[in-house]
Amino acid sequence: MSNCSESYRQSDYEQMCSYGGDDGNEQDGESSENYESNENEEEYQESLPNKRARFDNYSDYQFGKHSINENDNTNESKPCSSQGKAARIMAKSGYQPGKGLGKHGQGIVEPVKASEQKGRSGFGFVPRDYKDEITIDPEKEKISVFEQAFWLENRYSEDDILSTEQLKDWLKIGPEKLNIDDEVHFCNPTVLHDVLEAKFELGNVNDVTKIRGRCNPFETIGKGIFLNRAAMKMANMNRVFDFMFTDPKDKEGKNIVQEQDLLYFADVCAGPGGFSEYIFYKKKWRAKGFGFTLANENDFELEKFFAGPSETFEPHYGFVPQDAERGDGDIFKAENIESFSSFVLANTDGEGVHLMMADGGFQVNEKSIQEIVSKQLYLCQCLVALRIIRTNGNFVVKLFDIFTPFSVGLIYLMYRCFDRISIHKPNSSRPGNSERYLICQYKKENCTDLIDHLMKVNEILCKRFETKKDVLELVPLDVLKGDETFFEYIYESNNRIGERQVHHLKNIVIYANRTDLVDSRQEKFQRECLEYWDIPNEARTDPNKGEPHSKIRELFSNRTSEIDSLNTKPKKIPNFGALKEEIKSELNWYWEVVGNGDNDGKLSLYLGLGRNNVYRLENQRWNKVKDNSNFKLPGGTLVYGELVDEYVVNSNNIRAQYRRTAFHIVDGLFLGGEDIRRKQITDRIKLCSLFAKALRKSNMIYRAKKLYNFTEMPRVLPAALQRRKLKSNKNVIGFVIDKDQFIVPEGILCFCGTSEGWCLYKSKQHVGHLYYYNRSDESTVWQNEASERYEKAARPWNSFRECYEKRLALWIDDRTLNDLLESYPSQ
Incomplete structure (x- = not known):
C-alpha cells in the first residue's frame, strides 16, 4: 500500500487545502474548533501554520506573510524640490490644468482613486446587499436551548447483512471530481446554491471572528471550564441524547456500564483532546480512554486536562516503524488502523469500547470542496469505529457537508451497522459552518465483511493520485433513493442544516456593515445552556495541586x-x-x-x-x-x-x-x-x-x-x-x-x-454464602447485603x-x- 502522506503531496489538493490535523475545525470563515486558545483572528492566523501536518506550500501567501501592511507609510508622497520641474515637463507635453492629456484632451482629469479595499476582498469588489432577504432582529429568531434529536431507525432485519459480493458490486470508481455544484440528489438545489454562494460571499468579509462574536447567539458559551470548545460540544450533545455517551443504557433502559465496570472509550483524530476531557469530567477515573491522533504537532495535551483527570487515558499512534519510538498517528495508513484496533481490543478484554468519538477535520481554503477533501477522513474514522466498538456500543463523528453520493453512501453503510442513527448540529456548533455530527447507537454484531471492504476502499483512496482513479460511490444512487425513509431523512437534514447555515452566513455579512447590531440574548443563552448541559458557569482555571x-x-x-x-x-x-x-x-x-x-x-x-x-x-x-x-x-x-x-x-x-x-x-x-x-x-x-x-x-x-x-x-x-x-x-x-x-x-x-462483637460464618444451608453474627444481640446479616443495611456506627465489618x-x-x-x-x- 502506498504512503498516503506522500500521495497527498502530489495531489491538486495542495492548492486548495491545508491539513489542520486530527484536531478538527470549523470552516466557512471560522477558526478551527479545537484551536480555542486563540482569542482573536490575528492570534489564530499566527498560530495556524505551526499546527499543520502536510499542505502548507502556499501558507505564506494565504496568511499574509508577504502582504502589504496598510499602515506602512514608506511609499507615501513627500514634499520634493523637484515638483516645479515636473510641472514644467508636463506643460511642455501640452498639459493644461483642469483638462486631460492627449491630442484632443481625452485623458482623465481626476487622478485614479486609491483603493479602499481591505482584507481579503478583491479590487473593485462590492458586497451583496442582503437587507431585503433577511430579518436582522435577533429577538425574532426561533432558537431553543432544548434541542430535539431526530433518529432514523434501522428497519433491516438482523439476518439482512451486507455481503462482500454486494459491497463490491456497489462500488463505483472513476476520475476524481473536484466540485459539488451539481450534487443536488440529497438536498433542495436552491439550498446547495445558497450555501456555496454564501460561503463565497463570506470570503470577502473582514474580521469574521469579531463579527461572529456579535451575531452568534451561543458564542459567549465558548469553552468554559474545558480545554477547547470541542468539549463543550460533547457536553451539549450528551445532554440532547440523554447522556448516552457517558451513561449508556440498553434497549430496556438498564445501565450498560455497571458499578463494577469501567466505561471504555476511544478518542480518534481528536488532539488536543477536548472530547476526552469532558468524558473524564463526568466519569473521573471510572472511564478508560484510548487516543489516536497525529503525533507531535496535533497531539493530545493531557497536561491541560483541568476539568477531569487524564491518568486513565493512553494515547496510541499506530504501527511503530523500526528505529522509531512510536508511530505517526496517520489514520489513512492501514498498518496504523490494524495496530490501534489490536491495541484497543487487547486492553478491553477483547470486547472493544463502549463509545468511540471522532473529531477529525481539514483546514480547507477552498470551502466549496471541503466535503471532497474530507472523504477519506470520513471513511477511515468510520472504519476504525466498526473495528473497535463493542456490540451495542455507540459512535459519534464530525462531518461537514454531506451532499455527494460518497458521503451519503458511507452514512448508509453505518446506518445498516447500527440500530439507529441521527445527524445533529448542536447549538454549540457555530451555525455558519458546515459542521454536523453523525451519532450511531447500538452497534450490530456482524460487520466483518464491511470492515474488510472498507479497508480495500481505503487502499484505493491512498493510491488515487497515482492511478488517477477515485471512489465516487460506495452505494449506488438507486439503492440510496430506493430506501425512501433513509433518503427522506438525509434530504430533510441537509435542507434544515443548510438553510440555517445560509441564514447565519448572510447575518455575518450584514453585521459586518452594521457595527451597531449585537445579539442581546447571548448572556441568557449562556446561562441557560450551561445549566441544561450540567456544566458550571465558571472560568477555566488550573487546579491548584497544592502540597x-x-x-x-x-x-x-x-x-x-x-x-x-x-x-x-x-x-x-x-x-x-x-x-x-x-x-x-x-x-x-x-x-x-x-x-x-x-x-x-x-x-x-x-x-x-x-x-x-x-x-x-x-x-x-x-x-x-x-x-x-x-x-x-x-x-x-x-x-x-x-x-x-x-x-x-x-x-x-x-x-x-x-x-x-x-x-x-x-x-x-x-x-x-x-x-x-x-x-x-x-x-x-x-x-x-x-x-x-x-x-x-x-x-x-x-x-x-x-x-x-x-x-x-x-x-x-x-x-x-x-x-x-x-x-x-x-x-x-x-x-x-x-x-x-x-x-x-x-x-x-x-x-x-470483622468488627469487634461480630463474627463471620459460612452458611450451612446456602453453600458459598457468608453471614455476620452479632454475639450480643444474636442478629445476623448476609455479607453481600450488609453494606446496604447498616449505618456507620453499627457496621459489622x-x-x-x-x-x-x-x-x-x-x-x-x-x-x-x-x-x-x-x-x-x-x-
Missing part, C-alpha cells in the same frame, strides 16, 4: 486522629506458628503477599496530587516519589501500596526473562477523590482492582493485590510458591501473581475484616482505619519460608 499536608487535611476534613493513625506501624509476628496463634477465627482474617521488607520504605501510603505528583509517607513525612517517571496517580488518591519488582518469565527461554517496576495496591482510602474507607475490605479491594485496571498502561503496570481469606492459605501457598531461577542465575522462591509473572516475597500482611491499625506483618526470612513450605508442601 501533600494540605491535601491530607482536606481529604480527612482536618480530623487529627484519623490523620495520626496513618503513622501506625504493623504488629510484627516472629514466625508462622505465632501467626496461627494470633488468628483466632480464620474466616474473619485476610492476607496478602508483599515484595518489600520491613525497612525497604516502598511499602507505604501513597498520595496522588495529579499526574506524576505522587508522594510517599516515609518516617511521618511526605516525600515525592522519584522512583519511576511513568508512575502517576489521579489527584485526591490515597492508597496503601508498594512499588515492587515483577519478573516476567518465559518457561522455554530463561534469557527472555525481564524485570519491570509495578505499583501494587494493598488497600485503599480515596480513589481519585472517591472515599472508600468505610466499605468492607473485600469491596475496597474490588474497587482498587478496578482503579488499577483503569490506570494500567503499556509503560507502567498497576494492580491490586489478590486478597485471600485465611482459610484459603492451604490451597494458595503450595501452588503460588515456586522455585525460580533469575536471569542472573540466582535461585529464589517466587510468589506467582499471574501467568508467567511472579514477585520475590518479603512478607505477608494480615487484616481483620472493619473500616480501612481499623484494618490498618490492627494489621499483622510476618516478614519472610529463610526460616519463615521453610516453615511455610513445610506447613503447606507443594502437591
